[in-house]
Amino acid sequence: MKLLILDGLTAEQATTMRHGVWLDALARARGWTPATLSLRTLTIAPCTGCFGCWLRTPGICVTDDDGRAVLRQLVQSDGVILLTPVTFGGYSALLKRALDRIIPMISPFFSTVNGETHHRLRYARQPRFGALGLLGDDDAEEAQTFRTLAARNALNWHEPRPAVALVRADADETATRAALQAAFNTAGWP
Amino acid sequence: MSTPGQVVLLIGSPRGGRSTSAQLGDVLVAGLKKHGWTATTHIARTAIANPPAWSELERATAAADLVIVATPLYVDSLPAPLIETFERLHALRHTAAPPKAQRLIAVVNSGFPEAHQNDTALAICRCFAHRAGFRWDGGLALGMGGALSGQAITERGRTHTVAVTLHRAADELAADGPLSAATIQALARPMMPVWLYRLIAEVSFRITAWRHGARHLGAQPYAREDD
Numbered sequence: 480m481k482l483l484i485l486d487g488l489t490a491e492q493a494t495t496m497r498h499g500v501w502l503d504a505l506a507r508a509r510g511w512t513p514a515t516l517s518l519r520t521l522t523i524a525p526c527t528g529c530f531g532c533w534l535r536t537p538g539i540c541v542t543d544d545d546g547r548a549v550l551r552q553l554v555q556s557d558g559v560i561l562l563t564p565v566t567f568g569g570y571s572a573l574l575k576r577a578l579d580r581i582i583p584m585i586s587p588f589f590s591t592v593n594g595e596t597h598h599r600l601r602y603a604r605q606p607r608f609g610a611l612g613l614l615g616d617d618d619a620e621e622a623q624t625f626r627t628l629a630a631r632n633a634l635n636w637h638e639p640r641p642a643v644a645l646v647r648a649d650a651d652e653t654a655t656r657a658a659l660q661a662a663f664n665t666a667g668w669p
Numbered sequence: 670m671s672t673p674g675q676v677v678l679l680i681g682s683p684r685g686g687r688s689t690s691a692q693l694g695d696v697l698v699a700g701l702k703k704h705g706w707t708a709t710t711h712i713a714r715t716a717i718a719n720p721p722a723w724s725e726l727e728r729a730t731a732a733a734d735l736v737i738v739a740t741p742l743y744v745d746s747l748p749a750p751l752i753e754t755f756e757r758l759h760a761l762r763h764t765a766a767p768p769k770a771q772r773l774i775a776v777v778n779s780g781f782p783e784a785h786q787n788d789t790a791l792a793i794c795r796c797f798a799h800r801a802g803f804r805w806d807g808g809l810a811l812g813m814g815g816a817l818s819g820q821a822i823t824e825r826g827r828t829h830t831v832a833v834t835l836h837r838a839a840d841e842l843a844a845d846g847p848l849s850a851a852t853i854q855a856l857a858r859p860m861m862p863v864w865l866y867r868l869i870a871e872v873s874f875r876i877t878a879w880r881h882g883a884r885h886l887g888a889q890p891y892a893r894e895d896d
Contacts, residue, residue: 525714525750528683528741534878537888554891567796569746569789572753578744586887587874589867596781596867602889620799624792631745631789 480669482511483556483606485549487563487574490519496613496648499562501655506560510669516552518573521545525576532583538601539583546580554584558607558668561629564648565612568624585635597635607668608633609642611659617647642666671845673705674734679726681740681751685712689817693776694739696822696832700839701735714750717757730758735772735842736803738794741814742779742787747794755797762801773803774848776856778814782866784857785810807848809838809856813866815873827860 484506486499493499499515506513523546531541540546553559561578563570570578586599610629614622622645633641644662646655663669678698682688691710698708711726730736740751747755775794777787791808798805811817811831822828822835834855838848859866878886 525683526743526748528688528743528748530877531881533886534874535881535883537878537883537886538890551891555893566752567755567759567793567800569752569793569796572749572756575744575746575752576749579749582744588871588886595783595786596863601887602892604893618796620792621796624789624796627792628745628789631786635745 480511480558481556482506482513483553483559484513484515485553485559485561485574485577486515486517486519487561487571487577488517488519489571489573492564492648493517493519496564497652498611498613498646498650498655501652502560502562502611502659505656505659505663509663511558514552514556516549516577518549518577521549521577523549523576523580526579526582530587533587537583540580542580546577549577550581550583553581553606554602556606558609558642560642561610563610563612565614565621565625565645568621569628592634592637595634597637600637605636605638607642607666608636608638609662609666609668610644611662612643612645613648613650614645615648640666642668671843673707673843675729675732676701676706676708676735676737677726677729677733678708678710679730679736679738679751679754680710680712681738681748681754682712683714683748683750685714686710688741689778689814690739690741690776692817692822693778693811693831693835694737696835697737697739697776697839697842700836701843703839704843706843713748713754717750717753723757726754727758727761731767733771734769735774735806738773738775740775740777740790742777742781742790745786745789747777747790752793755801759797759801767802771803772806772842773798773801774806774808774842776809776811778811778817780813780815780870782812782859782863784812784859786812806842806846807853809848809853811856813860815870816860816866830855830858830860
């Protein structure tokens, strides 16, 4: 079972936030084979909103950079965890730049999920979806927004039970592992 | 009526001035100009990649009475260049508080028919406003954004309600008020039946793909070998 960790921390954040290392260790202990992509080391241009990945070269972004490799690795994984500082209740710009480039993973055509319009999936098998958010402080509005965002993303991935954990950025290994264990268990992940 | 002020229009769409976001923002700005306001327009993608453009945005934002964020929905959130713009502005304002009270609103549009799918993106804008010291004056959500693509927003035809509602929003903002619930609800109203919008969108996708020579829209170029 391949688990892809998309690490959206900056180099400066990564020097103090060890949560990705703890996530990797926990996933290994639970039987996953994790791989981490440190997005800060990759060259990923912003999505231009051209829809070429749907209507010119279906399934492949027209921009040829590391964004394509991220998508390929993601599609070929069994699960993905987004690792990010909670940024105004959402994901960091670094992580979002990669996420904006994964829309070739879905089809332009619509389906109805929970009474709402969403896109159909391109691939028969979709990786399970999860997120680990690191909160700078105890801002309840941002925490709620983050949980809602992850739930909305899960809906668009047709993921019924996402593994979402939220901890303080200064949380230690014990607290982080506990939050991740709970998230994995709730989602029914190995 | 309050004194005319300065408005900054910050466009989140990477498509910049050609985007539906820019069209929506331009209508709001035109409405404010009728009340004597002055305006500057900035594109997030350009600003983060171009130091002179960033300096202009920084200067204009510091002097603004009102910031209007006009953006498409990207993966249930904001496009990455707009988030980066927020990160940078927040870092600046964290160290140097603005000299006057400032307000911020957002208008988010998406290709989904349901306007409420934009709510999380609006919540992120609201969190940014709170963190960066702006008064949050409300968010407008528009579904069926594809129906506006390449079409002027006027008080005639299909865009009538959108145009009238944005003019009303501009009047409310010019009067120093937040966006009213009635205005927010009016913009969120569907422009056509959901089934019709979906049909038009899907036919449009097929025609565009055909013109580009793309024949197999369901291609799976990265499928696992064991799929």
